[in-house]
Amino acid sequence: MYNPMYKSEKKPDNTASKLSTGSLPGVAKRHRSERMFKATGLIAIAGGLLFLLFVLVSIGISGIGAFKKTYINLPVPSTIMQQVLDSGIDDADYYSLNRKALRERFPDISGRRDKRALYRLVSAIAEFEMKDQVVELAPTTNAPITIKFTASDDVDMYIKGTVDVAESGAAGRLNAKQVDLVNTLKQAGAIEVGFNWGFFTNSDSRDPELAGIKGAFMGSLFTLLVCLVLSFVVGVMSAIYLEEFARKNKFTSFIEVNINNLAAVPSIVYGLLGLAIFLGFFGMPRSASLVGGLTLALMTLPTIIIASRISLQSVPLSIREAAYGLGATQVQMVFHHVFPLALPGMLTGTIIGMARALGETAPLLMIGMVAFIADAPSNIMDPATTLPVQVYLWADSPERAFMEKTSGAILVLIATLIAFNLVAVVLRKKFEKRW
Amino acid sequence: MQNETEKSTEKTAIKIQAKNVGVSYSGMVALKDVQIDITERKVTALIGPSGCGKTTFLRTMNRMNDIIEGCEVTGEILLDGEDIYDTQVDPVVLRRRVGMVFQKPNPFPKSIFDNVAYGPKIHGLADKKDELEYIVEKSLKRAGLFDEVKDRLNAPGTSLSGGQQQRLCIARAIAVSPEVILMDEPCSALDPIATARIEELIDEIKERYTIVMVTHSMQQAARVSQQTAFFHLGELVEQGETETIFTNPRDPRTEAYVTGRIG
Incomplete structure (x- = not known):
């Protein structure tokens, strides 16, 4: 029978079910607000997708010419x-x-x-x-x-x-x-x-019809390689030490706060740092991918450390206890059990950091990687530019034909980024284990 | 110290002896003045209401509390007459001799074989592959799991059912041939049938190992243990033969607990 505890504002319709929405006051309102929330979310996502589509289409239209x-x-x-x-x-x-x-x-x-x-x-x-x-x-x-x-x-x-x-x-x-x-x-x-094969096999040129991205692509590759090796090894090791071994005291929390702050420092500051340390103090060659990689590694380190620490924290205590309970030492516990489980998260953080480094221009301007370089670099000591710097250089060129080259280079950059993220997804799937 | 050793060698039946053991977490006292003798090759059940310190006490026996920040242990715990909190004692060696099975089954996300083989590997108990295989097989057999998993030793340990996972964890603990096995409510995450299976297993292996088990279930304590210790509010209230504790407790608090009036 009708439950008098739930007094309806409206007299319940005799034909309506006792379980219908209207039989409980306020339920209709709750459903309405739920629908509102879902609709807002959908609109936000649709808006975002629309902008993304707009960007891709406009770059695609103006850049497609670069491939012909x-x-x-x-x-x-x-x-x-x-x-x-x-x-x-x-x-x-x-x-x-x-x-x-x-x-x-x-x-x-x-x-x-x-x-x-x-x-x-x-x-x-x-x-x-x-x-x-x-x-x-x-x-x-x-x-x-x-x-x-x-x-x-x-x-x-x-x-x-x-x-x-x-x-x-x-x-x-x-x-x-x-x-x-x-x-x-x-x-x-x-x-x-x-098809403009020259766009992929030539390096930069003053003549737009001959200019290609090979030099910049190779430069990006070398720079990222240096950056990846350095920032992954140093970042993961620091994260493991800070998270697993370091004593928790004021000094380590001071370091932690500073690492978090460094992640938010504008990238050009790292350029100045690289200029002062690698070029000024160590006297390394200007425009070299080595210096670019080192500078970007400084910038990427905080990101990798933070991501790695979070993924270390997410390894359940039960696994640590299981290892300790068998008589594993702390190093064995960390490297046999915690590290493999944290690796997918660390890789995700690293790839996010690398993607950011790949798109970075400002710090590279400071260390002279913004030069006109007509030969593709063959090693990390050769003068080089990177893809985003090439985009910057071409966007600045007076010849109108460089316009499509700029968009073309951006398309290549975006494609590289997408490839990066695909690799990240594949790696995560491969290493991810359930516990 | 020397005296203690002589005394405990006299009573060979005592494996672990706790003297005035107190534990505090960052100054908060969790356990005070615990005196207990754990008999060799028997099952000792630690019972008591939640938060009474029984798990805390269990974890002091293989220094698992060391990894908890701010945890402080006072008093002495003697394993075969040797104080395990002595500065000379290496927790790694201690934990090889005093193994542990946890409340929630926690197999490593590795294969069944690797789960059991991990302990022997890190302690260098097997030089060759067939020696390792022998240890794994023997341990799985003792844990009563071998027949169920012998065809899929390379399957992940986490693919087993809850009860099987817990038996895998017991096999893993057995594999390093410990003298004592600590069990922290090993059946609390399991259904009655899996629980019965684990209890059977405990009964089988008690001839080889000294077992200390924390349990919430008084029936379980009555079924599998020979010795029982009752903890209440951070104190060891009473210990003795399981039968005595359940049928003829000396302390009124024990009586209240075992008859279900507190807890």
Whole structure:
């Protein structure tokens, strides 16, 4: 029967069940607030996802061009090939031959200014491309051939539609005459757009059409390697010592407070520290990945120590007691039982720290890793830049074609970060054990 | 010290002797003035209401309290006449001789084999692999677990049922051939059938080991122990033959507890 203890505000409907929402006052309100809370959460997550999508799409749209590259196929007639054969394939003057080929393609161009405009359609390394391709073909007769040249960044942008054509017929830095020439080539089917392998195999260059991220990627790799080795070993060891072995007194709690504070210090301060210690005091080489790695290790250490200590704390006392109860020493207890159980958490913390280090620019500016470096570093002592510094450098470049390179480099950086996190998830799954 | 040794060698039946043992946690007294003799190769049950200090006393016997910060132990606990709180005593050696089984089964997150083999490994009890395998098999057999797990020694210890896990923990403790096994409410997390199995096991192994067991269940104490000690509010109220404690207690508090009036 109806329980008089629960007096309903509304008289209960005789047909309604005694267990319906309305039969207990206030329940409808409680359900309502629950729905409100869930809705707020959903809106927050949807908003976050929307922003993420917006960022990715906008970077993707502006960066996709960096992975495509424009080529110009230029016929080399018999007369030029004869000249090549005459002076020998290896010794021919490809600088002028390349220009001659361009002039032969457009015989009605005359005047110094127009000729110069014509030469600018191909990249600065056109003569080397011509030589490489001729050497590869190793012609024995003067039969005409076709050479594939990298188009200059201005042509590249015009073809990709990055720049608009003005009323005067000019497009970006291409004048009306050059636009005409490009259109002629395009109609003749001599323009080709392909995947820009050079973006991954070249290092930085002043010419946007030749610039790539290999140098910066290698620099990031070396820097992170130094940072990982140093900060993981030192960080995990300090965490184990502080958490498991150190006596709990005022001094250790002072250290603990300081480590927590260090985790919140702006990264550029670590740059100044690195500058003063590694370059100033130890006299290490500027711009080297070694110094970058050391500096980033200083920055990453607090993060790793804190994460490692938390994961050590989360190892249950029962496991420690079990080990002690069997007569294990403290070191055996820690390294046989506690450490393996804390490892997944430590790895997660380390990878979060590494991801932060990978995206860090400010401290590297202080130790000279913000230089123009045209060769990929081959070891940790070579001058290098890193991916985020490369992004910073390109974003600062006056050439408009660097814009898409900047976005392209950001895409690579994001992809690397995602790969990092995937590794973190896989490692955690692999090492995680239940107790 | 010398005198004590002579005295305890006279009474060979006494394995552990506590003298004026007091324990305090950061100044808070948990146990005071405990005098008790633990008989060799018998099961001694420590009973009493929650918070009476019986677990605390159990843990002083293999210096497990050392790892608790602020814990202080006074008095003497003699193992075969030697004070285990002497500065010369190494807790690692002590704990090899005085093993422990905990309230909640706590197998290592390793294989069944590795769980049992861990103790012998760290103490260097086996040089070769087959020696180790022999120890593991023998220990599992003694703990009455071998037949149930012999086909899956490489399965994780945590995959066993609660009762099996506790027997694994007993096998793990046995593997280092201790002289004394301390058990801290070994059945409190188990169902009645698993409990019966563990009690049977305790009965079987008591011929080889001196067993001290904390229990909340008076029936259990009556079933498996030969000696019983009753703790109340940090004091050892009464000790003696289990039968005497349950049927003819001297102290009114003991009587009140065993008849269910306090606790």
